[in-house]
Amino acid sequence: MKVSKLLSSPSLEGMRVVAGESGIKREVHTVNMMDAPDIIPFLNRHEFLVTTAYHLKDQPHLLNELIQAMANQGCAALGIKTKRFLDSVPPSALKLANELNFPIIELPLALSLGDVINHTLRLILDSRANELTAALETHKHFTNIILQGKGIETLMKELSKIIDCSVHLVDQHLHSLSDQQHQLEIFVMREDIEREIKRISSSSPISISFSLLVSKKTYHLFPINISEKKRGFLIIEGEIPQENHLNILTIEQATNVLSFALMKEHALNTHAKNIRNDFFLHFLDGTFKLQDEIINRAKEFSLQNDCDYICVVGKVDQANPHDSFTQRQQKSDNIFEYLEEVIHQTTVNVHFFTKSDECILLFEAHQGLSPYMNILKDIQLRMTNRFNQTISFGVSNVIHSFVQVRTAYHEASESLSQGAISKRTNFIQSFQTRDILELLRLIPEKELSHFYTHAFKGFLSIKPDERESLLQTLSVYLETHCQISETAKRLFVHRNTVVYRIDKCEEILGKDLKDPETTLQLRTALRMKKLLEA
Template sequence: MNLDWLINSTELNNFKCVAGKSNLNNKILSVNVLDNPDVIRWIKKDELVLTTGYIFKDDTEAQINIIRELKETGCSALAIKIKRFFETIPSIMIEEAEKVGLPLIEVPFYYSFSEISKTIYNAIYSQEFNENLLQYNIINTLSSIFFENKGIDVMINELSHFISKSIILMDCEYNVISASFTPEYEHLVNGIDLPKVSSVGTASYISHTEISDTAYTNLKINYEIFRFYIITLPNFTGMLCILIDDTELTSPHKMLLEKVKSIISLEITRSDKIKTISNSYHNFFFDFLISENKKSEKEILEICNFYDFDYTKKRVCASFILENCENDQHRNKIISTLQKAISNTFRDHQNLFLCANNNILSLFLFYKLEQSNIEAVNNTYNIVYDFYNKLGDSISCTLHIGISRCHSGITSIRTAFRDTLNCINLKKHQNINEPICCYSNKHEYHLLSEMSEASLMKLCEDTIMPIIEFDKDNNTNLINTLKVYYLSKFNCTDTAKKLFLHRNTLINRLDKIKELLHGDFSDNDKMFSVYLGICAYEILKH
């Protein structure tokens, strides 16, 4: 129902649109009455606003402001009853409504607001009843298909026909279980063979205020890329993928899909078409890790229980990120090789969990609660370091490895994974050559990176700004000299070797640094602040 329907297709006669005629397709989802300026803050999007105009009848400024404020609310239109306080709607309101694009409706004096509201709400309730009836019919149809053992293909065909969308049903490894295409997409099916589907990047999750466990993502079908609306089926038995073309899925259809997903999941389980998944390798669990979609502790608990992820213990995450692979096939092969190598290497390690997507493989190692965080991280580093050395040249691409802090508790599972990404990003920014980077070894950078840009700049100004300005004016790099000197524990010999400098050259540089900082290197507290300033400067640069 929209404004055009209200004006031209109801028993209400002589309604007239005097401004904003180009927006007569505006939806009407509810009705509100404007009898006080404060009501505007409660007006909702797509709401028809009715008024007699009493609150602004003698105030031209208020008339203009009312139009502007209502436009900002996203309401459907403002409908003003005439012959009550206005003979006709003021021209200044018509001009402003036309200017901002707010439909302005002239309502005959002989219709009460209750009559108008009743007409609209009767239509809304009738539409909702019909939608519920249609939903009941399709749910009843799918249930009958299930109990009559007609199979998953018949079920998906019926659902596709009902929502007028192409549907692909897959397991978690992107193996197609069933598919049904609308006429314009039938070319994707080659004879009786099911289409080949592969993931293109990672899922882009919708807001957590929407229906849970859904996402929009791109999938490749026979070399063509399409956008899909994805629903994860109960118990992670598969994915229901609806191809999104020129028109989005309607809200009733989304609600319907949520209702029928349990029936589809039951049919998949019974049909034996679903591929048995190894508990050590799960794309769905990885989607949970990368998702910004908020989940309650109960939801996370269900995911952990399904995948046998031991949330009761401490954990350290190590992520392996691939770069510079020749192509998708090469990358997938390496991911598979890594997974098998880790499974074989850590076969005796009872507390192990693996998950992956296209170019990242994440390994979780679990530890007893009584073990210290330091011990858990050091043990993980040693295990991963030995594993990396054994790989040798078998991985023919660039491999970055990040190790998280030690975490505990069910809500910090994602945090451990994000630790690994953060330290790998830091490694790239600092051009660190070591393949393995540990979050705990660079705590100062991670803490500083949470500060605002202004705070970081203030830290630089209070500690090392004279050196920054000198380097800029003289094309030198005293900042790096000071950093290496600090990390070398103020040992001139070690610093000179690392910088490939003659000792006298280094001493000259250090003397200049002392001059710029107005002090020497004897105050440990001051030098630590200077080092933090260097870290802040490096973060700002990148």
């Protein structure tokens, strides 16, 4: 309630402003009576103080100190009952009140201070009751909008109309939760808004206000709970004066109703997503045996069998080795939640799933591999900018039906493992069929050395120079598919020299080099020799 309402009240007829008239828009929340000279330490903001000035009649200069203190404290006004102990307000006090825009009100003789206090309290209580009644009606109105199925968008439009301000609904990642977003210029200043959101998330659930220097506009952020761990924000674009209790109450009722609506929507979406994810994981695990069953179940989730797919498996690169399993999982869940929202805003068709600490992106491959690689690179850039965290991806080959996705998943997982073995981070690894050397690298070095030594144990007893010459001839001989002439040509030696060396090798090994099993063993051992010498 404002001071001006006190002056216009019939029950307080006779009160008039004698100074500081420009301050009559100050808010009045409480009323108090001055019955002692040491009132200053007990003053409260938005307080209307009434007095007979008995303690000031012989010390008028103290009135100036009282006025200054009340103005500094943010009090509403000072009511003085003149013609009792103080004939009139001193000119110096009037001048000071005018300079401070602090109202001094002359109280009528016909009303006692008790009457003034009682009437003022009644007006304050009536004003609050009216505001609460209006808030209750607004809450019912907003609730009916949701219950009637008109949706969050209708509620947002109604709120904007009531408070005469643009309103926007976003989640904690500043992704739109309504269609009002196209007019919101704050997304140009995304970093500033995110900084304010971090403040409100880490401090208290109370709303905050801020202004952007670029646009010269003021914004108000009101937190809205979407789930136990997820929070959204109602952003009001424009000024909302603190004294406008009705608008603030209206916004609070809107946030309450929006919170319940979003909680319900989030619970339904989470349930549907879990069902979808469970189907996909059971499919990967081979739970469904019949192809027709797989195809029919997949159709329920908009997964068509006669479609080309690319499977991508992603995993967050763990930066802190001291994180516990729970901490790593929570970090991955938070990143995957954001990632899912990001990819659903792309123009390509992609299905998103999670499996423990992995995310699985199933792209409908209509445009080749290049566009999807660009999307993955964009995701990696977003992860670095938002979470200061990197993520790596393994990419499968294109497959031509949904029933082949299990194969594509294993290709993508193997690609991710290949990149991880090389100790890389923030990579995108496409699937490639492994050659013999890549397979041999998976075997411990000790086992490689043991196999090689066993295969060529007969050569250990001859001189090193002769051993190297024989092994080189044997290697070329095996690589040329046991062709004597081609071996001699590559080694720049006579044909008979090759024949002599090969016979010598067979003698040392005690094996026939025309035997396929023997040649396979020797060629594998020679490949191992390259790895051991690398």
